[in-house]
Amino acid sequence: MVEQITERTVEIDGIEIFLRERPGAGTPAVFVHGNPTSSADWLPFLERTSGPAVAFDLPGWGRSARPDALDFDGSMGAHANLIERLLDQIAPGPYRLVVHDWGALGLIAAQRHPERVERLVVVDAVPLLPGYRWHWIGRIWRRRGLGELFNATSTRAATALVLRQARPGNEPMPSEFVEMIWSAMDRGTKRAILALYRSADPEALAAHGGRLGALRCPALVVWATGDPYIGLEFGRAYAEVLPDAELIEVDRAGHWPWIDRPETIDLVLEHLTG
Secondary structure, three states: OOOOOEEEEEEOOEEEEEEEEEEOOOOOOOEOOOOOOOOOHHHHHHHHHHOOOEEEEOOOOOOOOOOOOOOOOOOHHHHHHHHHHHHHHOOOOOOOEEEEEEHHHHHHHHHHHHHHHEEEEEEOOOOOOOOOOOOOOHHHHHHOOOOHHHHHOOOOHHHHHHHHHHHHHHHOOOOOHHHHHHHOOOHHHHHHHHHHHHOOEEEEEEEEOOOHHHOOOOOEEEOOOOOOOOOHHHHHHHHHOOOOOOEEEEOOOOOOHHHOOHHHHHHHHHHHHO
């Protein structure tokens, strides 16, 4: 019998965090999504793994709470602290970690207890490395006033148009993917986006990756050659700094490589169970 994906919420520091879980035996896999998506990003992975596995919505995204800025400042450090405590609750022992885009926040938490990470997959993740400069949308979000204006004037059609830039040939994203993002894009999410990006100066990104070399578990770095936001050179840089890493370059794929090349899902799951 195939176990079903279940849903529940847990409370971390007074913040309700939404989880999707696939039960099973063994070391759990933890999936951390990026911006502007949610744990729904990982449903194709959860559906094809035998478990155990869990994906959660970051605070401000998806179906997790939108905390007040006075209670949660939304910075990289605040997210990493929350993820660290969340991991203590949902995966208190060893775990396997998969991150994409701003899922790199999970890497910040993982560096604090590197011995607990049995396997690691990094997919087109925000570089916690020297030398990165933000893409054009990130630069807009980081500018006060301009970021607020950009968010306030966004529409579903405009979101779909911007997302086309994430794919080779500017192909449209699947409609259900656009709907997943837009249906949860409320004022709390827009506020969370601005707070996170504005905490992420290039120097701060590099500082938060200062102990990546302590993650000595087998690692797989999966990077799309056509990612317009984070160039392939940063996938290669992650593979160099992680002590036991293999790099797979995914041709004809953009920022969400499993959408353009669905076989990427199997590559990730094979590494997790290898």
